[in-house]
Amino acid sequence: PAADDVRSGVNQVYHMTGNYYLCAWGTKGDCDMDLREQCYSCVNRHGGNDYLEYMSGTCTHLISHADQKVYTHHDDCTGMSDNSKPSLGLNNKYCACYRDVTDDDTIKLSHKTYSQFDFEIPVVEGVDTLLYTVDNNIVHLCTDDFVAGTYRITNPGTYILDCDIEFEPNPPLNADENPNDYNEYGWFPLPEQEDDYATGFIDNSYVGEYQLGFIAAVTIESDNVVFDLNGYTIEQSKVFYLQQRFFSVFLLNNKNFIEGQGPVFFGAEFKTVSNIIIKNGVIGRSSHH
Numbered sequence: 030p031a032a033d034d035v036r037s038g039v040n041q042v043y044h045m046t047g048n049y050y051l052c053a054w055g056t057k058g059d060c061d062m063d064l065r066e067q068c069y070s071c072v073n074r075h076g077g078n079d080y081l082e083y084m085s086g087t088c089t090h091l092i093s094h095a096d097q098k099v100y101t102h103h104d105d106c107t108g109m110s111d112n113s114k115p116s117l118g119l120n121n122k123y124c125a126c127y128r129d130v131t132d133d134d135t136i137k138l139s140h141k142t143y144s145q146f147d148f149e150i151p152v153v154e155g156v157d158t159l160l161y162t163v164d165n166n167i168v169h170l171c172t173d174d175f176v177a178g179t180y181r182i183t184n185p186g187t188y189i190l191d192c193d194i195e196f197e198p199n200p201p202l203n204a205d206e207n208p209n210d211y212n213e214y215g216w217f218p219l220p221e222q223e224d225d226y227a228t229g230f231i232d233n234s235y236v237g238e239y240q241l242g243f244i245a246a247v248t249i250e251s252d253n254v255v256f257d258l259n260g261y262t263i264e265q266s267k268v269f270y271l272q273q274r275f276f277s278v279f280l281l282n283n284k285n286f287i288e289g290q291g292p293v294f295f296g297a298e299f300k301t302v303s304n305i306i307i308k309n310g311v312i313g314r315s316s317h318h
Contacts, residue, residue, distance in 0.1 A: 044093040047112035052105070052294070090116055103235050107293050161185045163255050178218060178226055179243050181283075185253035190261045190310065196246040196278075197266035208272070216272045217242050227296065238284040240293050242273050245280035250300050258310020265314045276317045281305060 047053050093113060100112050160166075166186030171194075174180050178198045182188060201208065201215030208215055218226035218239050227237025238244070246263055247256065256279070263278055275285070281302055284295040 041092050042095050042097075043090055043116050044097060044113040045090050045116035047106070049090065049116075050112075050114065052100075052112035053108055053292075103233075107235075163187045163253060175246060178222060179239075179245050180247050181225070182247065182249045182254055182256075183251050185251055187255040187257060189257045190259045190263065193261045194246065194263040195266040195269075196243075196264065197269040198243050200268070204268075216269060236294050236296055238295050240295065241275050241285070244273075244275060244285045245277045247278065248280045248283060249302055249305055250283045252302050253304045254302070254306070256305075256307045258308065258312075260310055262311040262313045264312070265316060267314070270314055270316050274316045276315055278312045278315050279307060 091113070097113065099114055100106065106112060161184040163186060166184060168186055168188045169191050170180065170188055171190070171192040175194055175196055176198060197216070199214065199216055199219060201210060201213035203210060203213060204215060207213075214220070218228055220231050223231055223237075226239040226243070228240050229236040230240075246265070249256070265273065265276060265278075277285070283298070283300045285291070286295055287299060
């Protein structure tokens with residue numbers, strides 16, 4: 030059974046919360062999550078001491094009624110709804126069970142046997158990091174490398190700036206008349222750039238690191254990188270400073286929120302890096318941090 034109360038006739042199931050599948054969960058920020066996947070209980074004091082509400086915390090799973098509403102629309106996922114879905118796990122852990130309201134306690138089960146099948150998992154050869162080092166991979170950068178969007182560093186090396194950069198990617202053609210024309214994708218990744226700057230806008234999946242636009246001038250997504258500003262300045266242009274209000278000049282990972290945080294699903298993979306040096310220049314104008 031999903032819970033002991035099922036035996037008493039109450040239909041309950043295990044639900045995974047939005048924290049688990051990266052939709053909004055109303056108590057984010059109110060409680061921490063126990064690494065053993067149990068809920069902390071905390072008090073929401075948003076209404077002051079006269080209104081105290083005990084919250085379930087930011088757990089990944091909880092027991093819920095079988096008829097609990099399940100939100101399916103993207104606006105609910107990214108809004109403030111308490112998103113949860115029935116959860117099915119291995120070894121009966123978080124198994125979603127349901128007992129119908131009936132006077133007949135007899136449960137009839139049908140058994141089916143499925144034959145096993147073979148599936149070969151393709152092996153993707155990894156990049157030999159010895160091919161790229163700070164000594165043998167020297168890359169010079171200037172204006173043309175930033176015109177179409179964020180410069181993404183995915184290999185070790187030494188990257189040298191050869192000019193000042195005022196970062197303003199993909200300005201729309203009608204910027205003076207209608208700068209926020211949705212169909213022009215002004216200052217945003219273009220549809221043909223989806224492979225490099227995922228947004229999920231085209232297929233309505235809304236999954237990708239760049240749903241909020243170009244979040245950085247440079248992302249460093251590899252260990253062992255030296256970025257030499259070479260005496261130059263890199264910053265947002267004044268126009269892009271007004272248009273892109275969530276921004277970092279340098280971002281030392283591939284996305285701007287960890288899993289389960291932020292207003293949208295920025296993708297499941299989060300890359301962290303080490304042994305990074307940024308030196309010898311000016312990190313200038315930035316709208317956010």
